[in-house]
Amino acid sequence: MARKPAKKDASKTQSFEQTLWATADKLRGSVESSEYKHVVLSLIFLKFISDKFNQRKQQLINEGQGDYVNMVEFYTMTNTFYLPENSRWEYIAQHAKQDDIAVKIDTALYIIEKNNPSLRGALPDNYFSRLGLDVSKLAALIDGINNIDTIVQAVGADGEDSADSAAQKAASEEDIVGRVYEYFLGNFAATEGKGGGEFYTPKCVVNLLAEMIEPYHGKIYDPCCGSGGMFVQSIKFVESHQGNKKNISIYGQEQTSTTYKLAKMNLAIRGISANLGDVPADTFFKDQHPDLKADFIIANPPFNLKEWRGPDELTDDPRWAGYDTPPTGNANYGWILHMISKLSDNGVAGFVLANGSMSTNTKGEGQIRQQMINNDLVDCMIALPGQLFYTTQIPVCLWFLTKNKKAQTFSDGRKQHRNREGETLFIDARNMGSMVDRTHKELTSGGEESDIARIARTYHAWRGEPVSPEGSGEAENGYEDLAGFCKSATLDDIKANDYVLTPGRYVGAAEVEDDGELFEEKMQQLTQTLFQQMAEAQTLDSTIKQNLVNLGFGPNAQEAP
Numbered sequence: 001m002a003r004k005p006a007k008k009d010a011s012k013t014q015s016f017e018q019t020l021w022a023t024a025d026k027l028r029g030s031v032e033s034s035e036y037k038h039v040v041l042s043l044i045f046l047k048f049i050s051d052k053f054n055q056r057k058q059q060l061i062n063e064g065q066g067d068y069v070n071m072v073e074f075y076t077m078t079n080t081f082y083l084p085e086n087s088r089w090e091y092i093a094q095h096a097k098q099d100d101i102a103v104k105i106d107t108a109l110y111i112i113e114k115n116n117p118s119l120r121g122a123l124p125d126n127y128f129s130r131l132g133l134d135v136s137k138l139a140a141l142i143d144g145i146n147n148i149d150t151i152v153q154a155v156g157a158d159g160e161d162s163a164d165s166a167a168q169k170a171a172s173e174e175d176i177v178g179r180v181y182e183y184f185l186g187n188f189a190a191t192e193g194k195g196g197g198e199f200y201t202p203k204c205v206v207n208l209l210a211e212m213i214e215p216y217h218g219k220i221y222d223p224c225c226g227s228g229g230m231f232v233q234s235i236k237f238v239e240s241h242q243g244n245k246k247n248i249s250i251y252g253q254e255q256t257s258t259t260y261k262l263a264k265m266n267l268a269i270r271g272i273s274a275n276l277g278d279v280p281a282d283t284f285f286k287d288q289h290p291d292l293k294a295d296f297i298i299a300n301p302p303f304n305l306k307e308w309r310g311p312d313e314l315t316d317d318p319r320w321a322g323y324d325t326p327p328t329g330n331a332n333y334g335w336i337l338h339m340i341s342k343l344s345d346n347g348v349a350g351f352v353l354a355n356g357s358m359s360t361n362t363k364g365e366g367q368i369r370q371q372m373i374n375n376d377l378v379d380c381m382i383a384l385p386g387q388l389f390y391t392t393q394i395p396v397c398l399w400f401l402t403k404n405k406k407a408q409t410f411s412d413g414r415k416q417h418r419n420r421e422g423e424t425l426f427i428d429a430r431n432m433g434s435m436v437d438r439t440h441k442e443l444t445s446g447g448e449e450s451d452i453a454r455i456a457r458t459y460h461a462w463r464g465e466p467v468s469p470e471g472s473g474e475a476e477n478g479y480e481d482l483a484g485f486c487k488s489a490t491l492d493d494i495k496a497n498d499y500v501l502t503p504g505r506y507v508g509a510a511e512v513e514d515d516g517e518l519f520e521e522k523m524q525q526l527t528q529t530l531f532q533q534m535a536e537a538q539t540l541d542s543t544i545k546q547n548l549v550n551l552g553f554g555p556n557a558q559e560a561p
Contacts, residue, residue, distance in 0.1 A: 021187055023144040030134045037188040038258050039131070039138075042124050043145050044184075045265045046108065049081045050089030056080040072115070079271060081119070087111040089146075096142040099135055102128035121279065122264030201229055201300040201352065202388050204443040204452065205398075209298050209350040210237040211456040212380070212400060217247035218295030221342055223283045223335070225252035225276065228263035230298045235272055250274035251292055253283045284314060284334060289342075297339050297349035303394055304354050305331035323371050327363035332356075337368070340377065340401065348379070348402045355383070355395040358501040370499040373424075373491065377401045380425040380459055383503045385433040387441040397503075400459075407464075418464025422491045425462045426503035428484065429455055458486050483508045 027036040056078055057069050068074045075082040085091060087108035095104055109123040128138075206229055215234045222230045231252065235245050250267075252274060254260040260280035267274050277288030308331035315325050319341040326333040332353055339349045358381065360366060372378060380400040386393065407419040432451045433441040443451040461479040481487050487506040497505050548554055 020144045020148070021184065023141055024184070026137050026140065027133070030137055031131050035131065037184065038124060038127065038262065039133070040141065040145075040184060041262060041265065042109065042127070043105070043142065044148070045123075045269060046092065046105075046112075047089045047145050047148055048269055049112070050083060052080050053083045053088065054090075081112065081116045084111055084115065087115075093142060093146050096139040097135070101135060101138060101142075102131070102133055118273070119264065119268060122261050122268065124258075124261060201226070202390070202442070203229075203233070204445060205300070205352060205384070205388060206230055206233040206298075207445055208443060208452050208455060209352075209398065210234050211452055212398075212459055213296050213298060213348050213350045214241075215248065215296040215298070216241070216243050219249045219251060219292065219344070220296045220298065221250075221289070221292060221294035222252040222297070222299045223338055223342070224299055224301050225254050225263055226259055226300070228252070228266045228272075228274070230300070231267060231272060231274060232270060234296070234298060235270070245272070251289050251294065252276045253288055254280055255282050256280060283338065284309060284331075287338075292342055293344040293347070294342050295344050295347050297342060297347065297351065299335070299339065299349075299351040301331070301335040301351065301353065303332075303392065303396075304356070308334060322375075324364045324367050326368065327365060329363060330360075330365070332360075333365050333368050336372070336399070336401075340372070340403075343401070343403050346402075346404045346408065348400065350398060350400045352396055353399060355397050355502070357399075358397055366499065369501065372401075373494055373499055373501075376405060376421060376491070377403065378424050378501065379405065379420075380427065380462075381501045381503055382427045382455065383430050385430050385441055385443075387435075387439060388433065388443070390440065416464060420463065424489050424491075424494065424501075425459060425486065426489055426501075426506040427455060427458060427486045428503040428507045430504075462486075462488060481507075 024036065024040045027039060030036075031039065053075065056075055060066065060069050060074060065074070072082040086104070092101070092105060092108060095101055098104070105128045106124075106126050109127075110125070113119045113121075113123045209230070210233045214237070216238060220231065220234050225231065231250050234250075235248065237243075238245050238248060250272065252263070253276060254263055257280045260276065263276060264274075275289070279288075281288060306329060309328055311328055314320075317325075319338050320326065321341075323337055326337060335351070335353075336357075339351065343349055357365075360369075378399070379402045380398075382398040382400075384396050384398060386395055389396070405420045405423070408417045410416070429443075429451070432455075433443050436442050443455075445452045447453065448457075458479070479488070484507055487503075487508070489506045493506065494501070545554075
């Protein structure tokens with residue numbers, strides 16, 4: 001009978017993550033901070049797939065198939081990467097203190113990629129050797145990662161391994177290593193400064209995007225996918241709503257080579273298959289999905305990207321068809337038009353942009369926005385609170401675009417949408433969120449009263465979806481405008497505001513609750529309080545003056561004998 005494992009203390013797990021981070025942080029003396037995230041996450045990836053390999057190998061032995069433990073086919077049939085002996089984690093751990101450990105790690109990663117076509121282009125190439133890492137610091141990091149238990153044995157209620165627990169078991173494995181990945185990505189973003197935003201979007205923002213667009217099934221696309229966080233959260237959304245991730249197809253693209261590799265590792269660790277293009281490449285100049293029509297687009301493009309094209313480049317690009325060419329000085333509207341060109345007839349896009357995108361009139365951007373509004377593509381605009389991002393203080397907003405605002409009934413589990421042609425929802429969420437430390441804020445999640453639930457529920461109710469608990473089939477409360485928070489505006493309303501999409505222009509100010517006290521009575525109380533405070537201030541001033549005189553700093557101190 002299998003022994004039921006002891007439950008792990010969540011606080012100890014968190015302490016372990018912090019300890020591992022502290023170990024990794026010692027690499028700062030050896031490499032640039034912009035580099036060492038790839039060192040750490042590559043090693044975590046290697047540890048995870050090695051543990052999965054060993055688990056599958058032991059399973060074959062237990063089933064009396066020990067003769068097949070070195071046959072690749074018996075691993076690929078369970079989506080397990082086959083690892084030759086010198087590419088396994090235990091081999092690396094055994095040689096961690098040797099002077100050539102960097103070469104051994106590079107060799108292991110090369111062999112793994114060569115033997116597993118799905119990892120082509122995903123792993124660092126001769127990376128550790130080129131960095132010239134301090135051997136003792138690298139050995140300490142390997143020792144720390146060696147303590148990660150990436151394989152959780154799920155057992156039934158009777159203590160025996162249960163076939164019914166297979167899905168739970170797989171999810172637990174992904175959660176452990178995924179949690180480490182997310183913890184490290186967040187900390188890298190927080191410590192690296194400006195560059196971190198290229199690969200990490202705050203989890204609460206990604207979660208809100210997924211809850212808003214509801215990517216239950218179809219093609220999901222991110223044209224600037226970074227480390228793949230948008231895809232991970234989309235899959236989590238599907239699974240948390242009892243969907244099937246097999247109904248999702250993922251497409252993306254990333255320009256930076258190291259981040260492209262990081263995305264492929266991040267997705268592979270979670271068992272998510274995706275088409276990220278054959279190579280890392282600039283989405284504007286080398287679109288690797290030219291014929292794609294996506295059902296859902298979820299993205300966080302680089303904010304206010306300068307000089308993204310030359311004056312004579314991409315001027316007649318088919319992606320701008322029907323619109324003015326986006327200006328060279330800022331790529332925001334280039335990203336918007338690119339995403340519009342990728343939407344299917346019923347597709348919806350949700351993405352993050354700097355607040356300036358809602359009102360700018362620079363070099364034709366206002367004209368492009370007007371064209372989009374007149375084409376009735378803008379479904380919802382959300383102003384977010386500040387301090388959400390680790391790497392920028394630029395105020396940001398969320399755009400939601402769709403090519404079809406007509407009434408729709410879906411067959412894939414999503415709810416019915418009403419006809420909302422000529423309407424746009426504005427939500428002002430700038431006063432939402434809670435401080436998680438001295439400088440950073442998060443939108444709360446979990447529970448019907450959380451920030452994310454309230455915003456998403458408002459949007460879904462406005463679209464005509466039921467907002468009552470699952471299974472009731474009817475809306476508990478329909479949508480209503482709420483001053484200071486949300487407003488359903490018409491095309492005429494937007495025209496009257498010069499095609500500016502800033503929510504604050506539409507939602508107005510929140511009503512101040514009347515306390516029922518007469519103005520004359522309240523003014524009398526406030527006046528008495530003010531006079532009392534002024535008298536106390538005079539007394540305090542006199543005390544301070546006397547103390548200064550006693551110390552010899554009075555107005556006649558110079559004349560004292």
